[in-house]
Amino acid sequence: AQKITQTQPGMFVQEKEAVTLDCTYDTSDPSYGLFWYKQPSSGEMIFLIYQGSYDQQNATEGRYSLNFQKARKSANLVISASQLGDSAMYFCAMIGERFSGAGSYQLTFGKGTKLSVIP
Amino acid sequence: DTEVTQTPKHLVMGMTNKKSLKCEQHMGHRAMYWYKQKAKKPPELMFVYSYEKLSINESVPSRFSPECPNSSLLNLHLHALQPEDSALYLCASSQDPSGGTYNEQFFGPGTRLTVL
Numbered sequence: 352a353q354k355i356t357q358t359q360p361g362m363f364v365q366e367k368e369a370v371t372l373d374c375t376y377d378t379s380d381p382s383y384g385l386f387w388y389k390q391p392s393s394g395e396m397i398f399l400i401y402q403g404s405y406d407q408q409n410a411t412e413g414r415y416s417l418n419f420q421k422a423r424k425s426a427n428l429v430i431s432a433s434q435l436g437d438s439a440m441y442f443c444a445m446i447g448e449r450f451s452g453a454g455s456y457q458l459t460f461g462k463g464t465k466l467s468v469i470p
Numbered sequence: 471d472t473e474v475t476q477t478p479k480h481l482v483m484g485m486t487n488k489k490s491l492k493c494e495q496h497m498g499h500r501a502m503y504w505y506k507q508k509a510k511k512p513p514e515l516m517f518v519y520s521y522e523k524l525s526i527n528e529s530v531p532s533r534f535s536p537e538c539p540n541s542s543l544l545n546l547h548l549h550a551l552q553p554e555d556s557a558l559y560l561c562a563s564s565q566d567p568s569g570g571t572y573n574e575q576f577f578g579p580g581t582r583l584t585v586l
Binding site: 398 | 510511512513515518526558560562573574575576577578579580582
């Protein structure tokens with residue numbers, strides 16, 4: 352079975368500083384995808400960044416980058432130059448080939464990390 | 471249009487009421503999902519529709535009844551709910567899920583449901 356572990360229930364970061372949110376995963380699938388989503392208090396899940404298991408380079412999207420270490424099974428999210436609007440819950444999630452047989456995909460989510468940006 | 475819309479935003483209902491949650495997307499996505507999310511927990515998958523057919527039902531009680539009238543619309547019919555069903559209900563959609571592992575799901579803003 353797939354599993355996502357986020358060990359930091361809550362994190363604080365000073366505005367304009369960088370922060371790393373940890374995510375480790377476990378899967379027996381040879382091919383899988385890793386996602387990070389942001390959920391503000393309003394409730395909407397916002398897609399941030401994606402990393403494929405066969406991607407050679409770490410994914411980057413603006414201020415977000417994913418530190419992918421395949422051998423260690425980790426996919427940490429790095430947010431540079433934190434802003435007050437970054438305060439939210441962050442979820443790491445994955446999809447594997449195992450779930451493609453039903454013709455659809457199931458995201459496995461971690462428990463999330465609540466990030467608070469301090470002015 | 472890269473948006474998933476959900477109505478209503480908030481819903482309060484009694485245990486004997488019948489209500490429906492609605493979800494709509496115009497991105498041409500062929501997979502649509504319902505998730506339930508309790509406070510401070512990750513979303514839990516309830517149902518998946520693929521090409522307007524129910525593909526996955528995660529052992530959800532029959533008081534929740536999904537419906538996919540067409541490729542753009544997804545409904546969740548509610549009947550005889552319990553107070554523990556109070557939660558945020560999220561709808562999501564994604565492209566054709568039949569190949570590859572990249573399957574970004576676009577989420578709507580959710581419906582906050584309170585069952586009295």
